[in-house]
Amino acid sequence: MPVWVTSFERRSMKHSLIILLTSLMVVSNVAAAPAELSVQHRRPAAAALLDEGRELCVANRLSGSLSLVNLAQRIVLEKQVGQQLSDVVALPGDNHLLVADFAGGSVIVVEHSAGRLSVRDRVEVSAWPESIAVNELGSLAGVASLWSRRLTILACVPGNAGRSVAVRTLHQIDLPFAPRAVEFISSSQLVVADAFGGRFVVIDCSFGKVTASHKLPIHNIRDIMIGDDQRLYLTCQRLNPKGYTNSEDIHWGILIENEVLAIRLESLLHGDLLHSDHRQPLNVERIALGGPGEGAGDPEAVLVTPDQIVVTLAGTNELAIVERVGVRESRIPTGQRPVEIIHDEISNHVFVVNSLSDSVTVVDLTTNRVLDSISLGPSPAAGPFERGERAFFNAKLSLEGWMSCHSCHTDGHTNNGLADTLGDGNYGDAKRVPTLRGVWSTGPWAWNGSQHQLHGQIQKSLTATMHHRVPDAGLITDLTTYVSKLERVPSVVVARGDAMHPEAEYKSREVFEAVGCSACHDGFTSFTTAGTFDVGLQDRHGNSQFNPPSLSGVSQRDRLFHDGRAKSVEDVLTRFGHPSKNALTDSERKIVIDFLRAL
Numbered sequence: 011m012p013v014w015v016t017s018f019e020r021r022s023m024k025h026s027l028i029i030l031l032t033s034l035m036v037v038s039n040v041a042a043a044p045a046e047l048s049v050q051h052r053r054p055a056a057a058a059l060l061d062e063g064r065e066l067c068v069a070n071r072l073s074g075s076l077s078l079v080n081l082a083q084r085i086v087l088e089k090q091v092g093q094q095l096s097d098v099v100a101l102p103g104d105n106h107l108l109v110a111d112f113a114g115g116s117v118i119v120v121e122h123s124a125g126r127l128s129v130r131d132r133v134e135v136s137a138w139p140e141s142i143a144v145n146e147l148g149s150l151a152g153v154a155s156l157w158s159r160r161l162t163i164l165a166c167v168p169g170n171a172g173r174s175v176a177v178r179t180l181h182q183i184d185l186p187f188a189p190r191a192v193e194f195i196s197s198s199q200l201v202v203a204d205a206f207g208g209r210f211v212v213i214d215c216s217f218g219k220v221t222a223s224h225k226l227p228i229h230n231i232r233d234i235m236i237g238d239d240q241r242l243y244l245t246c247q248r249l250n251p252k253g254y255t256n257s258e259d260i261h262w263g264i265l266i267e268n269e270v271l272a273i274r275l276e277s278l279l280h281g282d283l284l285h286s287d288h289r290q291p292l293n294v295e296r297i298a299l300g301g302p303g304e305g306a307g308d309p310e311a312v313l314v315t316p317d318q319i320v321v322t323l324a325g326t327n328e329l330a331i332v333e334r335v336g337v338r339e340s341r342i343p344t345g346q347r348p349v350e351i352i353h354d355e356i357s358n359h360v361f362v363v364n365s366l367s368d369s370v371t372v373v374d375l376t377t378n379r380v381l382d383s384i385s386l387g388p389s390p391a392a393g394p395f396e397r398g399e400r401a402f403f404n405a406k407l408s409l410e411g412w413m414s415c416h417s418c419h420t421d422g423h424t425n426n427g428l429a430d431t432l433g434d435g436n437y438g439d440a441k442r443v444p445t446l447r448g449v450w451s452t453g454p455w456a457w458n459g460s461q462h463q464l465h466g467q468i469q470k471s472l473t474a475t476m477h478h479r480v481p482d483a484g485l486i487t488d489l490t491t492y493v494s495k496l497e498r499v500p501s502v503v504v505a506r507g508d509a510m511h512p513e514a515e516y517k518s519r520e521v522f523e524a525v526g527c528s529a530c531h532d533g534f535t536s537f538t539t540a541g542t543f544d545v546g547l548q549d550r551h552g553n554s555q556f557n558p559p560s561l562s563g564v565s566q567r568d569r570l571f572h573d574g575r576a577k578s579v580e581d582v583l584t585r586f587g588h589p590s591k592n593a594l595t596d597s598e599r600k601i602v603i604d605f606l607r608a609l
Contacts, residue, residue, distance in 0.1 A: 047088055047387035051396065052077070052368045054386060056141075056350050057361060058100040058107060060122050063354045066361055067122065068370065068386060069095035069109055076109065076120065076127055077386045079370065086386055089127045091118055097141045101148040101166060106130070106175045108151055108166075110139040117142065117153055117164065119177055130174035136160035136182060137505050143192040143200055150215050151177075152200045154189035157566065158505035161185060161192070161202055163215045181218030185211065188566060191234045191244070195275055201242060203231040207426045207568055208246070210234075212279060224283050226294070228271070229425035230308070230417065232324075237314040241272045241295075245309040245321060247417055251428035251440040255475045260409045261302050266417060268306040270297040270319060270332075299323070299330055299339065305412030306330060307405020311351040313360065318375065322348035322362060325405025325414040329362055329371075331378055340378060344371040347403050366400050398492025401485060408476035415471070415489070419446045422496040426568040431475045434458050439550045442574045444559060445567065448498030451536045452560040457572050459542045459557030465490040499563035503608045510608045518605035521598055526589055530558040537561035537609065545588065547571060565607045579606045 053072035060067055060078075068077040071094050078087045092111035099108050100122075107127075109118040117139065119131035136155040144151045144166070151164040163181040190205035195212070199221070203210040207229050212222040228246040235243050246269060253265035260266070277283060277293035297319060300306030307325025314320075319332040322344070329342040329351075345364025348371070352361040359381065362371040368389050372382040392400070401407060402422075405414040418425050428440035433456045441457050449455070454462045461467040468489050472478040503509060510518065522528060530545075531537040542555040549572060556572050570576040575586070582588045583599050594602065 049388045049390055051389055052386055053365050054363045056097045057352045057363050058098050059352055069098035091129055099142050099144050108142050110142050133177045135162040140190050141192050143194050145194040145197050152192050154192040156188050157500050159185045159188050159502055183218050193234045206420050229427055230420055232310045233312045240275050243272050243312050243314050245312045249427040254437045255431045257477055260412050266413050268299045268309050305410045307411050307413050310349050313351045313353050326411045345369040394488045394491040398488035401489050402492055407478045418443045422446045428574055436551050441572050446493050447496045448562055450494040452538050457556050499566045501608050502565040518601050521601045522605050531561050561609050579603055
């Protein structure tokens, strides 16, 4: 029996067929689209441009993942590769990346091909790798490891016949400071800078030797790069021990300065950077950031072009652009805590990595205009810890945005400097900045032990030191939560994998207690006690009663005593004869020094 179809029915069937085909296409497109990104805090730390500027690879510190951003389509893919990623660099002329895994103690070799990332190798390096630099040939890489105070030199050999690049260790070099920023200044020489203080060294990678060493009266060297003018540029801060934490000294930049330094490479390699008084830099140009009424808290990443010096102000959430002609500074808003700048020279665009907002801000340097903000994925709602973290790195909580908590307590540790904070009740007697790592168990606080609650000390710091206008209870609670969860720093000995044998540690502890050290530094209370003691050292106002600081991780501090007069635990026990009430034999002194190094 024939079936007759009317014109109306034919049109309906055609319409239904179109709907069906469209539905199939939608399903096909959904299947081909990137997988949904996880809801997590990422905390991006570094980035690298790939595929001739078409893709951006971002290393996420907290999530241990790599985010691959297609810059044309704004599509973000994510791949889990490690535990806590601290840096990523692309090998020149190759399709491979080197990724530093801070918690994993390794460098991960990642291949990039056709918009995908694949892990090819993991190379063990010294513990806590913080940053990587690669020479222009891609043949050498320098890996700076923070808490183990070491530099690992890697040899990189390109693969062939489809094989991955081969990476092997050439040298492992012990450093006298905890390093962060590292940069090659030639094919075989690199500069490594102090993460907390103002020291840096030049290393010959061929021989694995330090060839030059310098120290400047600065701290928080966050980034370094070599300009086309053969000068090394670095971001830093300068804390004045003679400045007061009053509104006048903060307003005029007397207490703390935020700046970029430019150092001639010739002086770096063969000269002295200081005059004879060891205070005024020689052969160093200073580019001040900010000024009265507009502080530039926490300069982080730096980019130098022929016409501009571009700096991320991590404390004020801005990009500072200093025009070389006329030395004029302009500001561009970014996401929260911008920590990295990646420059696409062809488009003259920069990609600013925002650590605390899990995003990338795209800026056109030709017009100094924000083009876009790219989210790296969904984040959960911020809790007290996350809100406290943002407050800790927020220079806008201080007068005019000059400094944050991080400015002096670098990443929760210490800049090893002296600050006159009224913590002892007087001006004119600067005290050493203590570490905040593990601080929750080291009360009471302040050098005179006057603060019996941690949140009280934090409130006093906000109001008396930073001049924040009446902080609310929620802010104090959030900051206290964040600071209370900062982990203690490992000793240099432990970080290098050379921990004391349990039997030797037990015997050393016996000597430590027998000579009287535990009377002030009790091992059952984080190697401190609640009282104040006359340590035989007076400050300028005649005070000699001080609350003993914790000795946990003491090997990671470069200045000791309330005024920083001692430079090491050896200095404390030998030069200053501490503790003064107990004369130690040479044997006892050595045992105590070894014990302290391992704490």
